[in-house]
Structures are given as C-alpha cells and as structure tokens.
Amino acid sequence: MNRIWKVARVLLIVVGALIALFLILLTYLWLSGRVWYPRQRSRVDALSEQALVIINEDERTVTPLNDNLPLNSLRMIASHNSYHLEPDWIRRFLIGLAEPEEPAKLRYSHQTLWDQLENGVRSFELDVRARRNRFTITHVPLVDNRGPNPDFPTALREIVLWSERHRDHVPIIVLLELKSDWMFLDPGLKGWDGGVLDRLDDLVRSTVPIDQLLRPSMVRRDAASLTDAIARYGWPTLAETRGRIMFVVHTDEKIDPLYVAGDPGLSGRSMFTSRPGEHAPGGEEARPDAVVVIHNEPDPESITVLTTAGLIVRTRADGDGSFTAEQRTAALTSGAQIISTDLPPGHPNDPARGVVEFAPGKTLAQNWGR
Helix, strand or coil: CHHHHHHHHHHHHHHHHHHHHHHHHHHHHHHHHHCHHHHHHHHHHHHCCCCCCCCCHHHHECCCCCCCCEHHHEEEEEECCCCCCCCCHHHHHHHHHHCCCHHHHCCCCCCCHHHHHHCCCCEEEEEEEEECCEEEECCECCCECCCCCCEHHHHHHHHHHHHHHCCCCCCEEEEEEECCCCHHHCCCEECCCHHHHHHHHHHHHHHCCCCCEECHHHCEECCCCHHHHHHHEECCEHHHHCCCEEEEECCCCCHHHHHHCCCCCCCCCCCEEEEECCCCCCCCCCCCCEEEEECCCCCHHHHHHHHHCCCEEEEECCECCECCHHHHHHHHHCCCCEEEECCCCCCCCCHHHCCCCCECCECEEECCCC
16 A cells, blocks of 8 residues: 555656646746747837838839839739747747647748848738737747737837838738637637727728728729739729838638628728639639739749739748749749748848849849730
C-alpha cells in the first residue's frame, strides 16, 4: 500500500509539473504576443509628426505612368500577409506538432506598413479577426501572432497617415481576409455575421477620410454582362484615384452573401468584394458586385481573360515556402494588377531568395492596352 502511494505521489508531481509548464507556456505565448500592441501605438503616434512629402511614383515604374488611363491599367507589387513576423522557435515547435509542414511555410517577415510603403509596396494583405469589440490582425492566435501591426484600427491609422503625407501616391489597395479559423486558441474571438461586418465597414468609413477612400460607388457597372469586355466596368482614371485607399474583402462563400445583403450594388459600402479566380467572366458564379478577382495561381491565359473583362486580378509570385523562378516570372508577366509576394522590396529575409520587382527598384507598371 505504501509503495502504491509513493508511485501515485510521483505521478501527481509529474502531472502537476506538466500542467504548470503548460500554463507557463500559454502565459508566455499570450504576453509575448501582446507586447506588440503598445509598440504599435507608440510608433504610429510618432509617425503623425512626419512632414508632407510629394511622391514621384515615376521613379517606381518601368515607364512613366499615364494618368488618363483607368485604374485597372495599373500594376503593383504587394506583400502577402503584410503584418507577419516569422514565429519564434517555441511557436514553430508547437505549430509543427499539429501541422509538421507548416513551420517551413512561415519563415518570412515583413517591415512595418509604413516602411513597406516607403519601399514602394502599394498593396497589403491583412488577416483580420473579430475579438470582443475590436478587430485584430493575426495569422493564427497564440502560435503565429507576432508582428508590428496587431491592432487593425491602428494599422488603418498608419496607412491613412502615410497617405496624408504622400498625397500624390497611386492608390493603395488593402486586401482584408476575414479569418475565423483556430478560434479555440483564443476565447475572445468571435465569428463573422452581418452585424460584425457592419461594424468593420463603419470602422473603415470613420477612419479613412472620404477624400482618401476609394469606394465601390466610384466604379460604374454600365453594361449587361462581363462578356462586354472592358466596357463592363467604368474604372475611374489613375488621376482621379491618386491619394486614395481601396479596401477589398477577400472572397469567402459565407461572408460574401452577408456583406452584400441589402446592398447588392455596394453603393453604400466602404469596401469592395472579390471573387475566386476559377469563376470566369460571364459565369454563373461571377457576381456583378465583385470587381476584384483572387487568382493565386499565376496562369497568364486565364488572367488575361479576367483583366480583359475589366477586372482587377490579384495573383501570387510565391507562397507556402515555395520560391521558384517560374512562378515569379509567370506572375510578373501575367498581366495581373496585384502581384503578391513574401519577398517585397526591403524585406528582411534571406537575400539569396531575391526581391520581387518588375525591374530593379521598380514596383509599379502599367498595362497600356487597358
């Protein structure tokens, strides 16, 4: 009996130690993710003191920009998961326990949104989550939550501040992927419904001044079907959209119907919608509200069909830990207007991977036939 008690006591001590270690680990993960919030606020407060600068975007382009061409003629380099810092070793270990191949895909980091803009990036992708009464930017709660822009309202303010101080810039396009996976890792997270989407829309409208916001109502839809090619969408000219910021909700079969409910033409909305790349122009699934296409596979043939129809297409030059010259070349020559990459100019990653640009130092281009 005495021996059984000794064994039980040892087991209790081991179990107690494991529970304590687990709680310490959770506390570390939580606190080390939270430190980015005050850093972000302090940094953005300091940026508000920056002076006005006139941007010469022609320095970023292979050829001078024609301001009389429509916005969908403009092509730009974008960053993928623009808020992301590579997880530390503890987070990589925990991620690997659940998904062994995933840590290798997360080995990239980005500069602050301000610094990316300074280096010529003109499009971002932000993973937004609803947490209690606020919106946060997180890839995966707890285990992949490091980054300089965790608070979405403050990230909005950073982009607006840069725009105000560089008023001649080409439009900044911000893709918002509204995430609801891995919610059990953070009890404060909430799912997306019509009311939460309305709050997000109101936040964009209240944070971005009206003269800086590129709204869906500024794009004409004045033809019967997408098969009417470029006449299908009347995009404003580049001159009319300089100094503005455009927000796009990443396509999602559950979120899309909620966002367009009651306003299918998006006449009163702050953000654009998007559609998957496999939905060809004129197809049954090609909703007239969605003028942006998420087409991650850089297939030039299908992308040409979409851009010819007057749509703005986002594709990827790399991703999921794969950085091939073939995919990069295909993306840069595809005609897609938004080329997303883990390797934008100024990125703090492995220099052997290179940088995704249209030409050295060039992050903007123009499709003159559009």
